[in-house]
Amino acid sequence: MVGKVVRPDSHIEDLHWTTLEELAKCLTRDDNYLKVVNESTNWYGDCVFSDNDVAIMRNSQSPGRKLLEKLKEKDRDICTIQDILFNCKLYDAHNILLTNEPMQIVSPVDDVEFNAELGMDLEISVVVKGSPLPTCQWFHNGCSLPGQTQFSISFENFGVENIGTYWCQLTQVINGKLMIQNSGKFVLVLNPAPPVILSHPRDITVHAKQDFMLEVKAVAYPQIKYYSWHKDGCKLEETVMPWIKILDVDEKNAGNYWCVVFNEISGIKSKEAIVTVKRNTLAPTTPDIRLEFPTDTKRMGDWVNLVCTATCCHTVRFYCTLNEKKIEGRDNKASIAENSYLNKYEYHLDYRLTDDDLRTRNTLKFRFVAMSSIGSQSSKEAEITVVRDQREETITARNKFALLIGNCDYSCDYSLTTPSEDMKRLAEKLVRLKFRVMKLDNLGKEEIKAVVQLFAGFVQKDDYVVFYFAGHGFNVHSNDYMIPIDAPLKNMGDRDRTRSGVNQLDTNHCICVSFVVNLLQKHKPALLFSIYDMCRRSFPPQRIAPQEPVIAARNACTLFSTAENYEAYENENSSVLIQTLIPLMEKKISLHALVAEFQRNFFTEAEGKVNDKQFPTAVFDLAKPLYLTNEPNPLCEDFADGGVLKRWEKLASVGGRKEFGMVLDGIAVTVGIKCCQQEISKYRQEVSWIISNCVQVVITLSASGRTFDTSTVDKDGLFLEIQTNMGKQTEEKLEGIIQDPVILTVPAIQDLKDGLLVTVTFKNSKRFELGKYQQNLGWPSLSKEINVRSPYNATTL
Numbered sequence: 001m002v003g004k005v006v007r008p009d010s011h012i013e014d015l016h017w018t019t020l021e022e023l024a025k026c027l028t029r030d031d032n033y034l035k036v037v038n039e040s041t042n043w044y045g046d047c048v049f050s051d052n053d054v055a056i057m058r059n060s061q062s063p064g065r066k067l068l069e070k071l072k073e074k075d076r077d078i079c080t081i082q083d084i085l086f087n088c089k090l091y092d093a094h095n096i097l098l099t100n101e102p103m104q105i106v107s108p109v110d111d112v113e114f115n116a117e118l119g120m121d122l123e124i125s126v127v128v129k130g131s132p133l134p135t136c137q138w139f140h141n142g143c144s145l146p147g148q149t150q151f152s153i154s155f156e157n158f159g160v161e162n163i164g165t166y167w168c169q170l171t172q173v174i175n176g177k178l179m180i181q182n183s184g185k186f187v188l189v190l191n192p193a194p195p196v197i198l199s200h201p202r203d204i205t206v207h208a209k210q211d212f213m214l215e216v217k218a219v220a221y222p223q224i225k226y227y228s229w230h231k232d233g234c235k236l237e238e239t240v241m242p243w244i245k246i247l248d249v250d251e252k253n254a255g256n257y258w259c260v261v262f263n264e265i266s267g268i269k270s271k272e273a274i275v276t277v278k279r280n281t282l283a284p285t286t287p288d289i290r291l292e293f294p295t296d297t298k299r300m301g302d303w304v305n306l307v308c309t310a311t312c313c314h315t316v317r318f319y320c321t322l323n324e325k326k327i328e329g330r331d332n333k334a335s336i337a338e339n340s341y342l343n344k345y346e347y348h349l350d351y352r353l354t355d356d357d358l359r360t361r362n363t364l365k366f367r368f369v370a371m372s373s374i375g376s377q378s379s380k381e382a383e384i385t386v387v388r389d390q391r392e393e394t395i396t397a398r399n400k401f402a403l404l405i406g407n408c409d410y411s412c413d414y415s416l417t418t419p420s421e422d423m424k425r426l427a428e429k430l431v432r433l434k435f436r437v438m439k440l441d442n443l444g445k446e447e448i449k450a451v452v453q454l455f456a457g458f459v460q461k462d463d464y465v466v467f468y469f470a471g472h473g474f475n476v477h478s479n480d481y482m483i484p485i486d487a488p489l490k491n492m493g494d495r496d497r498t499r500s501g502v503n504q505l506d507t508n509h510c511i512c513v514s515f516v517v518n519l520l521q522k523h524k525p526a527l528l529f530s531i532y533d534m535c536r537r538s539f540p541p542q543r544i545a546p547q548e549p550v551i552a553a554r555n556a557c558t559l560f561s562t563a564e565n566y567e568a569y570e571n572e573n574s575s576v577l578i579q580t581l582i583p584l585m586e587k588k589i590s591l592h593a594l595v596a597e598f599q600r601n602f603f604t605e606a607e608g609k610v611n612d613k614q615f616p617t618a619v620f621d622l623a624k625p626l627y628l629t630n631e632p633n634p635l636c637e638d639f640a641d642g643g644v645l646k647r648w649e650k651l652a653s654v655g656g657r658k659e660f661g662m663v664l665d666g667i668a669v670t671v672g673i674k675c676c677q678q679e680i681s682k683y684r685q686e687v688s689w690i691i692s693n694c695v696q697v698v699i700t701l702s703a704s705g706r707t708f709d710t711s712t713v714d715k716d717g718l719f720l721e722i723q724t725n726m727g728k729q730t731e732e733k734l735e736g737i738i739q740d741p742v743i744l745t746v747p748a749i750q751d752l753k754d755g756l757l758v759t760v761t762f763k764n765s766k767r768f769e770l771g772k773y774q775q776n777l778g779w780p781s782l783s784k785e786i787n788v789r790s791p792y793n794a795t796t797l
Contacts, residue, residue, distance in 0.1 A: 094131070105127075165186070367380075398632065399464075474535060530559070
């Protein structure tokens with residue numbers, strides 16, 4: 001929360017009481033007041049607060065308020081308090097003390113160079129003054145670092161991949177004015193170092209005719225050139241990989257093995273590993289099991305390849321556990337294969353490491369069990385350490401879904417021009433990115449709630465989700481609200497192509513953004529990209545309904561068309577946001593980079609068009625560099641009966657094709673009639689890419705299996721009138737041979753209370769009625785789901 005503007009040289013007693021209360025809460029939370037106490041020192045470096053002062057704070061109901069009282073006694077000005085809060089990394093508290101001071105980079109001003117040692121821990125940081133605090137984005141060798149948006153960046157176990165030039169880009173907005181500055185550069189250099197062995201070859205016991213592998217793990221700078229393997233004082237071979245594999249062993253292969261690791265500086269000898277070779281005897285009745293794996297440290301996204309071998313005179317079956325939980329091998333994380341030859345049985349496991357593994361624990365323990373009819377045997381545990389890496393992962397979505405809502409037809413002359421067209425353009429772009437799109441026009445409050453609940457039912461873990469709303473909106477106490485078309489709009493303010501200032505509107509008539517976000521987050525998508533193309537002007541409402549806080553899940557990016565308390569604008573054919581965003585969406589760049597480029601392009605392309613009144617804002621809670629272009633990778637169960645993709649196709653159904661015959665002035669005519677999704681013909685027919693509440697009634701005509709010629713009935717042509725039970729109708733003049741279908745667009749099918757009735761009437765050139773037929777095309781699935789007045793949906797909302 002941002003407080004009221006104060007002077008930097010003012011004192012605590014000058015602050016508004018609401019600012020003091022908010023600051024006290026922030027300092028009390030998580031014992032933040034203790035950080036301020038420890039940072040508050042005098043010229044000699046001694047703490048200015050006594051032990052008694054700290055005890056009084058700790059025993060108070062509001063330690064933060066007591067701290068402010070003590071700071072008031074010590075006459076600390078606001079500027080000094082801001083410096084202390086920054087040093088304590090209490091950035092939220094810092095922004096409550098709003099002074100509107102332009103940012104100033106304190107350090108580093110010039111480029112600095114650090115000489116790091118291999119494996120050390122290192123932190124680089126920028127110190128900045130100014131209020132509000134600028135947003136921060138770190139760069140490495142010219143590329144932005146996803147997720148690195150704090151004023152410092154830490155390196156654990158500094159290595160070769162961390163070498164390079166770093167800097168921080170700072171962005172600040174004061175009274176609508178955008179300022180961008182870059183810090184001085186941090187040049188991180190790694191000092192040359194000889195090899196250091198992290199893990200040594202291990203003792204091993206094998207049977208004759210088996211294979212074995214020894215491995216060493218080491219780091220060095222410059223990088224390791226080769227590995228020299230030795231046995232009993234004799235050199236075996238040099239390898240570029242950190243392991244050696246001996247095949248089809250016999251007793252001569254027993255002995256002491258070691259490795260010497262070399263880089264350009266020097267070499268280092270590993271510890272010796274004792275290899276014992278046992279003579280073969282008759283195959284045991286209980287499985288004799290062994291396990292091999294090539295490495296004990298992996299990164300997210302890597303595959304762990306494990307092989308378990310058992311010798312037994314009976315048939316052997318295997319299974320594997322991960323942290324004592326059985327691996328089934330039925331998803332895209334695990335692949336299992338088994339084979340056998342004579343008395344030797346093998347079990348191969350390929351397992352992909354994901355974020356779930358890292359969240360569970362850093363060390364994964366695999367154990368194999370071999371079972372025969374006589375008994376079973378367990379292997380030793382194979383321990384895999386999972387580490388994070390700044391390398392970009394190859395990431396795929398499970399499924400990709402988008403919900404687009406565009407409200408145009410508001411009451412009281414507050415209609416908007418472009419949301420429907422913007423939504424159509426956005427839907428076409430999302431389909432090109434392989435999103436399945438639900439696109440709906442002109443929804444009321446209960447319809448929006450029903451649609452969001454319906455859409456959320458398709459979202460599953462690891463899906464990519466886009467939510468878009470275009471229409472009127474507003475902001476109250478940092479809560480954003482979408483205005484449905486049935487909201488009672490009064491005193492809306494300006495009507496100059498803005499997406500609405502609002503006055504005296506009850507928030508109970510509107511939809512809070514947190515309702516949509518929280519409902520979708522409960523289904524744990526991998527990405528939730530929300531776009532709100534609406535105004536965010538603040539006003540004192542008649543009533544404020546309590547709202548839930550937004551769920552944070554490190555998977556979200558929210559793009560607002562403008563900043564809090566500002567308007568959003570539309571041009572003649574498109575909103576300024578959509579006009580700038582659409583050309584960027586197919587770029588293969590991370591969402592962080594896409595939004596940053598959008599903001600740059602917006603201020604370049606929209607300069608002068610909105611008179612410096614619109615400032616798009618993005619809020620990131622993303623832990624990964626996700627791309628809108630990431631490919632979908634559905635699971636098999638998604639295609640099965642009852643799976644989400646089957647249910648999606650069922651929802652897209654709007655009725656089959658119907659045919660009936662009519663006799664027009666003695667000529668038999670076959671009339672084909674069907675209802676279909678409005679845009680479906682533009683995309684691959686095997687997938688219903690777009691589901692809309694705007695459908696099309698398509699009429700085709702034929703006679704005796706051939707195209708229909710109207711001149712056989714009336715040489716001057718015919719009139720075809722199509723009418724629905726929703727009041728929508730059209731009339732077309734038909735002349736000559738009719739090859740193209742006649743199409744009637746039917747919007748707002750959510751208003752249907754039963755089946756869609758279509759009445760077809762033919763008239764001659766004198767407009768005399770020749771024939772009339774009514775056909776029930778059925779109740780579209782989408783209409784059943786979102787028609788909140790229907791008995792069908794009454795029990796589910």
